[in-house]
Amino acid sequence: MSTLNTLQKLKDAGELFMPGHRACIGCGEVLAMRQVCKALGKDIIIANATGCMEIISSPFPTTNWNVPWIHALFENTAAVASGVESGLDAMRRKGRGPSQDVTVVAMGGDGSTFDIGLQSLSGALERGHNFIYVCFDNEGYMNTGIQRSSATPYGASTTTSPVGKNSIGQTTQKKDMPLIALAHHIPYIATCTPAHPTDLAKKIKKAKEIKGPAYIHVFSPCPTGWGTDSDVAIELCRLAVDTGVFPLGECVHGTYALTKHIKDLKPIRDYMKLQRRFRHLSDDVIDQIQAQVRAHYAVVRSKCGVVTN
Amino acid sequence: MSTLNTLQKLKDAGELFMPGHRACIGCGEVLAMRQVCKALGKDIIIANATGCMEIISSPFPTTNWNVPWIHALFENTAAVASGVESGLDAMRRKGRGPSQDVTVVAMGGDGSTFDIGLQSLSGALERGHNFIYVCFDNEGYMNTGIQRSSATPYGASTTTSPVGKNSIGQTTQKKDMPLIALAHHIPYIATCTPAHPTDLAKKIKKAKEIKGPAYIHVFSPCPTGWGTDSDVAIELCRLAVDTGVFPLGECVHGTYALTKHIKDLKPIRDYMKLQRRFRHLSDDVIDQIQAQVRAHYAVVRSKCGVVTN
Amino acid sequence: MAKRVGAEGSFAVAEAVRLADTDVVAAYPITPQTHIVERLSEMVADGELKANFIYVESEHSAMSACLGSAAVGARTFTSTAGQGLELMHEVLYLASSMRLPIVMAVADRALSGPLNVWGDHSDAMATRECGWIQYFGENAQEVFDLTLCAFKIAEHHDVLFPVMVHMDGFHVSHVVEPYLLPDKEELGDFLPPIDYPYPLDPNKPITMGAFAPPAVYSECRKAQDVAVNSTHGTIENVWNEFAKRFGRQYKPIETHKTEDAETILVSIGSFNQMAGVAVDKLRSEGKKVGLVRIRLWRPFPLQAFRQAVKSAKNVVVFERSMTYGGTVGPVCAEVKSALYGIKDAPRIMDFIGGLGGRDMSPKQFEALFKRAQEIFDKNLDIQYETIGVRE
Amino acid sequence: MAKRVGAEGSFAVAEAVRLADTDVVAAYPITPQTHIVERLSEMVADGELKANFIYVESEHSAMSACLGSAAVGARTFTSTAGQGLELMHEVLYLASSMRLPIVMAVADRALSGPLNVWGDHSDAMATRECGWIQYFGENAQEVFDLTLCAFKIAEHHDVLFPVMVHMDGFHVSHVVEPYLLPDKEELGDFLPPIDYPYPLDPNKPITMGAFAPPAVYSECRKAQDVAVNSTHGTIENVWNEFAKRFGRQYKPIETHKTEDAETILVSIGSFNQMAGVAVDKLRSEGKKVGLVRIRLWRPFPLQAFRQAVKSAKNVVVFERSMTYGGTVGPVCAEVKSALYGIKDAPRIMDFIGGLGGRDMSPKQFEALFKRAQEIFDKNLDIQYETIGVRE
Amino acid sequence: MLEVRLHGRGGQGAVTSAELVAEAAINEGKYAQAFPSFGPERRGAPVRAFIRVDDGPILLRNEIDEPDVVLVLDPTLIRVVNVTEGLKKGGIVILNTSKSIAEIKKEYGITAKVATVNATRIATENLGRPIANTTMMGALIKVTSVIAIESLQEAFGHRFGKLGEKNYKSCQMAFGETVMEGR
Amino acid sequence: MLEVRLHGRGGQGAVTSAELVAEAAINEGKYAQAFPSFGPERRGAPVRAFIRVDDGPILLRNEIDEPDVVLVLDPTLIRVVNVTEGLKKGGIVILNTSKSIAEIKKEYGITAKVATVNATRIATENLGRPIANTTMMGALIKVTSVIAIESLQEAFGHRFGKLGEKNYKSCQMAFGETVMEGR
Amino acid sequence: MAKKDFELTWKEIPVGSIVHEPGNASEYQTGDWRSQMPVLDKAKCVKCGICYRFCPEPCIVKDDEGYYVADLFYCKGCGICAYECPKDAITIVKEEH
Amino acid sequence: MAKKDFELTWKEIPVGSIVHEPGNASEYQTGDWRSQMPVLDKAKCVKCGICYRFCPEPCIVKDDEGYYVADLFYCKGCGICAYECPKDAITIVKEEH
Numbered sequence A, B: 001m002s003t004l005n006t007l008q009k010l011k012d013a014g015e016l017f018m019p020g021h022r023a024c025i026g027c028g029e030v031l032a033m034r035q036v037c038k039a040l041g042k043d044i045i046i047a048n049a050t051g052c053m054e055i056i057s058s059p060f061p062t063t064n065w066n067v068p069w070i071h072a073l074f075e076n077t078a079a080v081a082s083g084v085e086s087g088l089d090a091m092r093r094k095g096r097g098p099s100q101d102v103t104v105v106a107m108g109g110d111g112s113t114f115d116i117g118l119q120s121l122s123g124a125l126e127r128g129h130n131f132i133y134v135c136f137d138n139e140g141y142m143n144t145g146i147q148r149s150s151a152t153p154y155g156a157s158t159t160t161s162p163v164g165k166n167s168i169g170q171t172t173q174k175k176d177m178p179l180i181a182l183a184h185h186i187p188y189i190a191t192c193t194p195a196h197p198t199d200l201a202k203k204i205k206k207a208k209e210i211k212g213p214a215y216i217h218v219f220s221p222c223p224t225g226w227g228t229d230s231d232v233a234i235e236l237c238r239l240a241v242d243t244g245v246f247p248l249g250e251c252v253h254g255t256y257a258l259t260k261h262i263k264d265l266k267p268i269r270d271y272m273k274l275q276r277r278f279r280h281l282s283d284d285v286i287d288q289i290q291a292q293v294r295a296h297y298a299v300v301r302s303k304c305g306v307v308t309n
Numbered sequence C, D: 001m002a003k004r005v006g007a008e009g010s011f012a013v014a015e016a017v018r019l020a021d022t023d024v025v026a027a028y029p030i031t032p033q034t035h036i037v038e039r040l041s042e043m044v045a046d047g048e049l050k051a052n053f054i055y056v057e058s059e060h061s062a063m064s065a066c067l068g069s070a071a072v073g074a075r076t077f078t079s080t081a082g083q084g085l086e087l088m089h090e091v092l093y094l095a096s097s098m099r100l101p102i103v104m105a106v107a108d109r110a111l112s113g114p115l116n117v118w119g120d121h122s123d124a125m126a127t128r129e130c131g132w133i134q135y136f137g138e139n140a141q142e143v144f145d146l147t148l149c150a151f152k153i154a155e156h157h158d159v160l161f162p163v164m165v166h167m168d169g170f171h172v173s174h175v176v177e178p179y180l181l182p183d184k185e186e187l188g189d190f191l192p193p194i195d196y197p198y199p200l201d202p203n204k205p206i207t208m209g210a211f212a213p214p215a216v217y218s219e220c221r222k223a224q225d226v227a228v229n230s231t232h233g234t235i236e237n238v239w240n241e242f243a244k245r246f247g248r249q250y251k252p253i254e255t256h257k258t259e260d261a262e263t264i265l266v267s268i269g270s271f272n273q274m275a276g277v278a279v280d281k282l283r284s285e286g287k288k289v290g291l292v293r294i295r296l297w298r299p300f301p302l303q304a305f306r307q308a309v310k311s312a313k314n315v316v317v318f319e320r321s322m323t324y325g326g327t328v329g330p331v332c333a334e335v336k337s338a339l340y341g342i343k344d345a346p347r348i349m350d351f352i353g354g355l356g357g358r359d360m361s362p363k364q365f366e367a368l369f370k371r372a373q374e375i376f377d378k379n380l381d382i383q384y385e386t387i388g389v390r391e
Numbered sequence E, F: 001m002l003e004v005r006l007h008g009r010g011g012q013g014a015v016t017s018a019e020l021v022a023e024a025a026i027n028e029g030k031y032a033q034a035f036p037s038f039g040p041e042r043r044g045a046p047v048r049a050f051i052r053v054d055d056g057p058i059l060l061r062n063e064i065d066e067p068d069v070v071l072v073l074d075p076t077l078i079r080v081v082n083v084t085e086g087l088k089k090g091g092i093v094i095l096n097t098s099k100s101i102a103e104i105k106k107e108y109g110i111t112a113k114v115a116t117v118n119a120t121r122i123a124t125e126n127l128g129r130p131i132a133n134t135t136m137m138g139a140l141i142k143v144t145s146v147i148a149i150e151s152l153q154e155a156f157g158h159r160f161g162k163l164g165e166k167n168y169k170s171c172q173m174a175f176g177e178t179v180m181e182g183r
Numbered sequence G, H: 001m002a003k004k005d006f007e008l009t010w011k012e013i014p015v016g017s018i019v020h021e022p023g024n025a026s027e028y029q030t031g032d033w034r035s036q037m038p039v040l041d042k043a044k045c046v047k048c049g050i051c052y053r054f055c056p057e058p059c060i061v062k063d064d065e066g067y068y069v070a071d072l073f074y075c076k077g078c079g080i081c082a083y084e085c086p087k088d089a090i091t092i093v094k095e096e097h
């Protein structure tokens, strides 16, 4: 049967997240997750927060996962992963548990990372567990129907930052999660996107090798939540990087580096115009956002020792 | 009666936190809190987290507070303050509530700020409430009997980071809370100590004036938890600043400044030797800590545009 | 003038919050409550509701922000469900012990795990000790009416307790149906402006949330217990006043064909409507059955409940949550407590079903009566049965 | 060989955790549980206990980390109290539904507000639906023994449920008293190494925590309910095995002078010891009174309990927590549920006291019996009374 | 009581159109219900929605197991969904398709009564997008007469603002073009 | 059963010394209890601790309202604490003081039996610090004979390691120097 | 084959509701979600595999000739493969019914 | 004067256990905690007020002559004032009993 054939081939290619999942047509988050998993390799244990990726992959009694995977709640994934890591470590010391080296991975959306699970993440980073935390940032609570999160960009319209007579959409600035991670003195932080899979894989592998906590922030377009066509998830990633909306970089033991230098940033209009969530913004506001993005990119650049302009 | 006289004089001097409180003899935290309150002035509402300062000031049916004060839980103070601020704001718009401008203040120890209340704080900062969050950092959970927090410095002994055959005390680095605050794009962040009361008062006033969230981090020696004589709280603050352990500075709209430049850092031994929590540390470890403190101070300096050396 | 409109329960709740001119909403999205916060967000964005919406980062902070807001005297609303209600569990006790008149709508949902976003009452029942006033609405009209009343009850100076308005997740929150939506004019002075007597205010400094040593804690707690149990009168008064103005009467315990009933079904929530259909059917077959709906769950209307089941030889409880390792489900435990030792106490059987969104039909309610009859007839020592489960 | 040592309940618990060669401790300090985590920290620092201690940033994370640790098959312990137990409330349900054999000691404490760090059972009772096995120890010896047994019970393949060992905050946690501390040798193979059958392991990938749609959620829940109710046998077996080896016998329901008792006091926790003194006193005065201690609270030992109070005409419940707005306190509600409808069901009166560290003395227990007698004699329709409160 | 089951795809507005019909019925003074099949279904996934309309209060809130009418919004769903499942005897299936009734019945072996309309084409013409949910309501009304089609005009306007009219027009066209077996 | 109430100051080890006596009694095969007055008392604040010793199991766990013996660890507490509150008839108050029994009784109007020892001096001599908690246990034993003083040696060693001996010595000296009314 | 959710009796629920069969959700045919589908023009295809990399399901695998083709059992028809194909070898066509 | 915690009956508990009397904890004599006390040498004192600034209670106020003196009703005897006094005008002496 052809499907079994497909599955076998996918497994042979190192896919750990199997088809038949319930993500929306054209979901960029599931694509990012799939790439991350593949780069991680099979000797992992995943703790996954409540959110799109959890719901679309585990309708009991079935699962899309080919690796050990645990989901408990929305806000506690890093803590669950702490337990997994510490448990394995204690058992290993006593000669029990899996024989191979196992990488412990926690995964969550921006809601569970920036908001409701921030504290459990902060605790886990602070304690120095040897694990990788991956944030799939689709800039909103998508699983529950596109509400704002503190990762939702300024001006974006969501069901809880709706456009209205008195409102232009989201009114706050996106929290700087990588900077928060940095405040925990962790050895590795990186940003990546599924449109840059080689870069992504390299960073995941680095995170795996470095001992201690790693924080990986993956840009994950959501066609449903952002109001885009179903075929542009990758294009949006490229545009986010090329416009400076989402700089690609890493920070190893406190030293910043851009892994893709954008000399001439593309105008953010190119990026925004594909998305219904920004459609209502006036030119003024867009210009203002444009200026902010440029300013932020300049700061990032300067931190990396790349001379500005 | 002389006591009434005393109280009246204290009130006249602008004290908002009254004597008769149950803080330990020589407590640096209560002293810091008293100074902060005085600088804030009487048109405030305080939300106070569970911790020493709450317990020592409010044994029902009595209170040491001369200002409106609310305590709910250990981990939710910034959220309670959000509600206070939003409630006042909504009522003001509708012509209700207190007639004067009221400053909303949230206060917590390092435990409630760095650890269990971090998320509620992060949320409140992100949302941009017009309030001041004051962290009284005594580097441990003192109210419950001196346990470690993520503010406890490397090497310090506490009841849950005890010295032992396999342990030199606390094994993790202190979380960088001001940096975390910075990641929220808030307009004002400052560090201060009760040994520098003029500096402290200036910063509190700035925090009050600037619209939006302010984060104030106050160094608060705890003789009981740190194992010191009862008369050195202020001396410890001075030493912490002069050794570079606790740089005094501020960050206005993202721009750093040291408010006290220490040209030649004093050796941290001067600071540590007064404290039983560090007494077990070997010279090696102290040297290592010394190096770290110097390195960190250099980073802080460079951020402030002060040329290093 | 009231307008007859079609809307789901969630939107009806939002309209009540708007009509109440609420000052602060602090809430976090969770299925099946999301439509409430989404609708309120729209209202705020459009200026229809002049409230501050605090977009908290978790439900723990939602309830905490409500504490702060209510403590300064602002009219305060929140809503949640399932895991959200659980995450704010600790804070709920504070709202009641601090006597803060917060109104919360809960779109009741099953608790994890396994995760399930659909309706049952496990979230509600897990809060039954938290000291709030709690009642249930069974359709859009009821949740609208009862949310409006909730503000009046909570803020009443003889009450000053937070109020939870429960509605079944999805079965009420997501079902579009007709209801009468009054306008400001019809509302009139039914809901006066909030006048919280002890606000945090620099002009009269008070200390809220002082800690109580053993020497006085018991006194504080008894004061709270007595106070919540003495809100019955005010709750009924508010409902009576509501009935006078709007023509819809709510009672702590409501009955359907119980007068001469030998067997009475006792239940809570929207499945009651279908249970009523079943009762009608059984009555038409000559069975002496009736239905008691527990509308007011906390404080429990003990005497009214006893009165309502007076005629019954058999009481059949249907409830939508489990007490793992307990003798019966939470509603049945209350019912047994209430009826223990009274004269001619009826036999009681507990059925637990409708868990995690599992549908119930009138036919199943008919079957319950029959199964209960069998258990009673055979005198089986069964405390409860889980129904509608594949064996 | 066992050593007779003096230590407070907290330290006794820590010794049990050490003897169990626990792999992971994840806990957060809170009065009156702090001494447990402090002692365990010392043990780890000194290498006496080869565990990883996860210094979590909150109790929510404590229990969450325990989930993770238990899920990979590590022996896992935590402890908390009061607000801590509340803050992890949501996570508790996960531990039981995921069937993870976590052991938790709870130094029971009153719940805020008003804040109070002293002992009562409001924290415990608020968790009675969460699906854990729960029992109470009344002194240092018992909490040592029962913590040790907890690992064996939780990890037993016929059980696989988390176990909560309750002890009264301060009254047990902080009282130094003698107990017998066995050594490894005496322990022998009583507690075999943990062998969790379904660990997360890349060599055999499983999915834990899948979500359950309405079509199957009820089945999952019934499976869990049946499973927890079928642990009675194993719990008793473990206790019997413990008795054989160590000579101390625990039973789900324990009785003191109940054989011919007309009035039986039913209670939970360390105040039982003083209640026993009162019973002896009353017996010496010729009163037919007895005492029933509920040791196993969840799953509730229905038949054993009924058996234990069989002789009684009057049952007097003493409990240390309130159900604001409920008919009676939580323990009494369970007792009434358990005895409802049985032949010659006794009269039941509920007394609530010892709240927030308020001390009780044997004399007060004597007074309870007398007050109950009065209420029964006069046939007063009183559901419960709050005792020891200044009127 | 009329009971209708709708089949659509996540994101195509099946629930919205059910709601609009219910709202319109309510505005007519009738009693009506509309609700989704409560599931976390995603964009593209087959979803269901339900409508009940009656002259008196509706006390049921369970899903409709035995509908009078089944309505399939998206032609590609016909092969995916067992459209006649539970259909009441004498019930009718309304399909959005460009094919003829005969073709469809044969191809999918449907024995129940069928009505068809090419709503995708109509919607594309009127709305510029092949989203047929509102358009199909015209067919529902044509087949069931459950409400007056005019009642939708207000409901659409209320929900879609300026776009309401276009939707209404599309709906009217579908009403006109619906062909029904045996009529 | 012997019931003792200790008065000290937060941070001065009242609870610790109560525990050590109980532990020593237990090591002797007796039954004993020690516990603090459960409060969030801070460094410097007056605090209380309790000891019960008996030959059989102790079933009480409430605070001691009517002690046989009251022990005041810090001389400055005498003016602060109502030392004889609840004292059993015939009970005794043991004070750490440099003053004579007569002086003390007069100054503070104590009518109960009194024993005294200058434990602060003794502690300062032996331990280099004026912390008298362990030292005062010598006085307790002298007055009550509740345990053999030797039993403290092990308990001190266990708790204080190397410092145990010094504490024990200080305790022995206090045992020797305690003067008791009417003996 | 695993039992479906609506088939399991309570006695069949595994301890802890664990799923013991990795990837068994692949029995679920997400191709049913599709209303348009990708069609590969082998003449243009250079077998670079970019489509495979970016397919969110993932459902593109190499056939015997080395071409990357979509398994329509899973393909939801998002069109990303077509959008990303550097040689425009993939076109998205409306699904017939 | 406020009732003490051990005097209040349940009927006297204010709604929400609010404390309505600001600063009423000042009735509590923290001077009882003291085992040593500050003694001011007025001859050395320059009335700078530094002791007042740094007293954690706070219990130092100006007397009629302008000297800063500790109110022993509250003073816990920590010694900070003495430590910080720039003129060494304050000495800490053991308390008599």
Ligand SMILES: Cc1ncc(C[n+]2csc(CCOP(=O)(O)OP(=O)(O)O)c2C)c(N)n1
Pocket (backbone or CB within 6 Å): A029, A050, A051, A052, A053, A074, A075, A108, A109, A110, A111, A112, A113, A138, A139, A140, A141, A142, A143, A144, A149, C028, C029, C030, C031, C059, C083, C084, C087
């Ligand atoms: C305590 C709690 N609150 C709320 C929810 C509801 N909830 C589940 S997932 C989710 C949003 C997830 O957002 P995000 O983490 O960004 O992931 P995404 O779905 O966008 O991938 C919400 C609000 C919950 N499950 N638990």
Ligand SMILES: Cc1ncc(C[n+]2csc(CCOP(=O)(O)OP(=O)(O)O)c2C)c(N)n1
Pocket (backbone or CB within 6 Å): B029, B050, B051, B052, B053, B074, B075, B108, B109, B110, B111, B112, B113, B138, B139, B140, B141, B142, B143, B144, B149, D028, D029, D030, D031, D059, D083, D084, D087
């Ligand atoms: C949920 C919860 N967990 C634990 C506690 C116990 N607790 C109360 S205060 C405190 C420590 C306070 O530490 P910090 O915030 O640093 O303030 P400090 O007492 O040091 O001033 C702890 C652990 C609590 N009250 N609530």
Ligand code: SF4
Pocket (backbone or CB within 6 Å): A022, A023, A024, A025, A026, A027, A028, A029, A030, A052, A053, A056, A138, A142, A143, A221, A222, A223, A224, A225, E042, E043
């Ligand atoms: S809502 Fe967005 S993130 Fe979630 S499955 Fe759909 S496309 Fe992916």
Ligand code: SF4
Pocket (backbone or CB within 6 Å): B022, B023, B024, B025, B026, B027, B028, B029, B030, B052, B053, B056, B138, B142, B143, B221, B222, B223, B224, B225, F042, F043
């Ligand atoms: S423990 Fe420390 S912070 Fe707390 S009151 Fe005492 S000295 Fe102050």
Ligand code: SF4
Pocket (backbone or CB within 6 Å): G037, G038, G054, G055, G056, G057, G059, G060, G070, G071, G074, G075, G076, G077, G078, G079, G080, G081, G082
């Ligand atoms: S259309 Fe989308 S789902 Fe189908 S093969 Fe292409 S990328 Fe994959």
Ligand code: SF4
Pocket (backbone or CB within 6 Å): H037, H038, H054, H055, H056, H057, H059, H060, H070, H071, H074, H075, H076, H077, H078, H079, H080, H081, H082
């Ligand atoms: S000794 Fe301490 S408490 Fe007393 S006056 Fe001086 S600073 Fe204040």
